[in-house]
Amino acid sequence: MAKWVRLLLGLALVMVLASPLFAKEQVVRVYNWSDYIDETVLDDFTRETGIKVVYDVYDSNEILETKLLTGKSGYDVVFPSGNFLSRQIKAGVFQKLDRAQLPNWKNLDPQIMKRVEGYDPGNLYGVVYMWGTTGIAYNDKLVKARMADAPVNSWSLVFDPAIIKTFADCGIFMLDAPDEMVPAVLNILGENPDSKDPKVLAKAEPVLMGVRPYVRKFHSSETINAIANGDICLAVMWSGDAGIAASRAEEAGKDFKVHFSIPKEGAQMWFDLMAIPKDAPNSQAAHAFINFLMRPEIIARASNVVTYANANAAAKPFMNKEIVDNPVVYPPPDVQAKLFVITPFDQASQRTLTRLWQKVKSGR
């Protein structure tokens, strides 16, 4: 008995003594959206700096926000969207970026950084990682087979019950994100898409209720695989996700193509920003990571994989021509003029929005 007690104690002692040795290794803990980076970039970062990357993913701003508001999330770098970043800054979640540790700041496109000043005045807390639009992805073969002259460049494709019902049998997904779907509807109704007025928000309800019987699922991350496999033929989704789905379908040798359109009525433009929580365990490593991602040839590799536009003016020469020249990724000025942005919802309007969305999703 004494023997094994001693053995166990010895083992425990070794483990206690050994743990500080492990702790000495530099680690940066990154929490990013799913399917949102070229993974080889992470390996290169570790090779160059010796800092290990722990990389976790989420598929909704809400999950990230809950972790941040709980405090002690343990993450060093996070990627909230602009409207969420704005609210989280007010809640005191982030630390100010130290520009001295971010020499690659000079590569950023000043015009895009100016656009996000509405969320983050003075660009004190966030660096734009990628930006994109929320539009419609479609399977060309399945859609054409059901309606030769389908209005693929209009929101009527998914918000007009008479049209969407034609495609109900081949499957339609919509984003499970009320702050994406409701503004899109308000926009085609001629209302201010950024309205927080409960009466205006309520106008979106009948439109969404009218089309919901034809929607197979409201989801934000399963959509890429679903449309790339041909399981569904229409989806309201994010521009870059549609790009990933298109390349996956092509790689798999599918007999159809996935296209994305920014509807002519206008669409939401959004930005995802890199930020550092106030209680980040390793703020220095976080700055190093962000600085690394602001290097033109590195962010270009990420954009090439995720097919989203970045905010790096110097990166374009390193990017695939199909992405730089793609009007869906970098919309021409006339399309850009019709894009709108959304500001954060306060507590009361957020409740109205969630309740409306719950009603839409449950159908009651």
Added chain:
Amino acid sequence: MSGQPAQTPAPYVSPGPQTTAFEVLERTTSAFSFYGVLARFVQWLERSGRTLVIALPFLWLGLFFLAPFLIVLKLSFSETVLAVPPYAPLVAWLEENGLSYLTVRLNLSNYLLLFEDSLYVRAFLNSLRISAVATFLTLCVALPLANAMSRAPERWRALLLMMVILPFWTSFLIRVYAWIGILKPEGILNAVLIGLGVISEPLTILNTDIAVYIGIVYSYLPFMVLPIYASFEKMDPSLIEAAVDLGSPPIKAFWTITVRIALPGIIAGCLLVFIPAAGEFVIPDLLGGSETLMIGRTLWLEFFNNRDWPLASAVAIVLLAALTVPIVLFQRHQARRGGTDGAS
């Protein structure tokens, strides 16, 4: 229990003059070394072991049930604010006219809202309905399964039991996710059925309530099978033989004898399935459709989308209160049974 016959408790037998672990340790180490301290701890353990054995479960319950419950209860009376963490403290010092007051603010509006908006009541009733149907279906699968297992030859039983438990070795999430691959329109099930010529058009099962039922029955089956099997195994098979010899049809013998004897196991199994299924989030989220309204999802929306931790806590408290009722009823039933058993 007053109905129970008086029983003299077994006298506590002290360990006596046998060699204790402490003595072994003391012989090899000095009292002030690391081992010495541990040895004294072991000695204390041996002396107060009885109290510890009783205290440990209470400590466990206090730490992992009562404390979290009180935190959630406290949260449910709070208010949301935009801060880290996103709720206002209940107790605060208020400075006024040079005096400080300890103020306690209880916000009851969260509970009121639960009954003002029909959403929560509907989500709750719907959860109970789905959970009840799923529990019944699980019972229908588990009864014959447990029966067959208990009647299998002795050497097979361990293997059969192993097969019931084995799925637990893989992640619950992955097992539920696998059902997406089976049930989806282009999935394995539809491919097989179309291949056999049973159906010509793929069945829409995924993202419906049926998929949720399948998910719950599959995931919770072992919780139903194990207690029922345990009751069956204890049963004397000659009871059935006697009934059949006396002219009872086997089905009737099964219902009147086997099921009756296994009733405690059946009730335990039903509770083990019903209670977690009512609060289930993963299965309806992955397999259910958008109209599958369950309280677990409602709670999620309050917590994540609305950032309203106090309201989410109020939902959790009401859910807990409502689910405690069947447990209490079951315990009453058990206590009554215990009483009659003791008297016979």
